[in-house]
Amino acid sequence: MNPTIQTLLSHRSVRQFTEKKLSQEQINTIVECAQMASTSSFIQAYTIIGVKNPDTKARLAELAGNQPYVAANGHFFVFCADLNRHEAAGEMEQTDVTASLESTEKFLVASVDAALAAQNASIAAESMGLGICYIGGIRNNIEEAGELLGLPDRVVPLFGLAVGEPAKETSQKPRLPLKNVYHEEKYEQDREQFKKGLEKYNETISSYYSDRTGGKRSDRWTEQMSGMLSEPKRMHMKSYLDKKGFMKS
Known part of the structure; x- marks a missing residue:
């Protein structure tokens, strides 16, 4: 079994990290690996926000449902669906791209692109001996999270990724057959x-x-x-996406 497959098969979520912060070299490497993920039609429709400020991380932890590992980790990344730069590209080329940017298809493309990039980032981090935990709770209070991160129209925070040195060994959840x-x-x-x-x-x-x-x-x-699933959650998502310029058609 080669090291890449061993890393993939050894994945587990880590929710307790040491106080050691990621170096800038580690952060850059993780982001560069994320950028090498496959992307639909070369659209690269995502942005990654790195959060180091303790106060910002603490606020994100609150917004995500008081999850302490959002604040206590080596580095916190937020992966966003981003069609803002594509609007700018249309302006530069004097081309109206609004209908495409507002389509459900392009929101799906941006979401898939961000997820692929995040998985590359996760594998890169785990290959360095780091632990990771995805944070979907960012969407609990998505509008406040977006404002905190200064996100413009056509950019929405999809999920966070806590990364750091594991404080202890964690068990691995068995997957479906x-x-x-x-x-x-x-x-x-x-x-x-x-x-x-x-x-x-x-x-x-x-x-x-x-x-x-x-x-x-x-x-x-x-x-x-x-x-x-018996109780629907985050039912505010549709109105927020509409407000940010997504999924109008």
């Missing part, structure tokens, strides 16, 4: 068949939580997902 995520030729629609896979996975996850918490928690994956 391969047969539940990988289908060949066409989507496997035998629901009873893949429910069997989910039942096995429920046993695995329940055992994982029980071992990790000394028996205090043993919820199943389907139980966890059903509970989470």
Whole structure:
């Protein structure tokens, strides 16, 4: 097994970091690796905001649901969908690009581009022996987060990425069975068949939580997902995206 595959298969979220800050060389390398991710039609529709200021990180931690590791880490990155520079490109070339920038398709492109860049950044960081944790909670109070980061129209914060030196070894959550995520030729629609896979996975996850918490928690994956999805969250997203110039068509 080569080192790249070993790094990928060893991934786990880290939520406790030492006080050691990333060097500027480490930050630059992580961002440069992010930039080498694939990008649709060379559009590169994302921006990465690096946050070092302790007060800003503390405020982002509050906005993200009081998650302490948003403030306490080696460096905090915020990945944004960004079509602002493409609006500027249209102005430079005296071309009206508004209809494209306001389309749902281009928001999807920007979101996928940002996610691909972030995953490159994560793998780069983990290859350096650092730990990472994605922070979707940035979207809990997305408008306030965007204002804090000074984001103009056509730029929205999608998620954060906490990076740093792990304070302790963390366990790895078992993933879904391969047969539940990988289908060949066409989507496997035998629901009873893949429910069997989910039942096995429920046993695995329940055992994982029980071992990790000394028996205090043993919820199943389907139980966890059903509970989470029974109450819609972040229903403000559509109006915010509309306000920022996204997904108008």
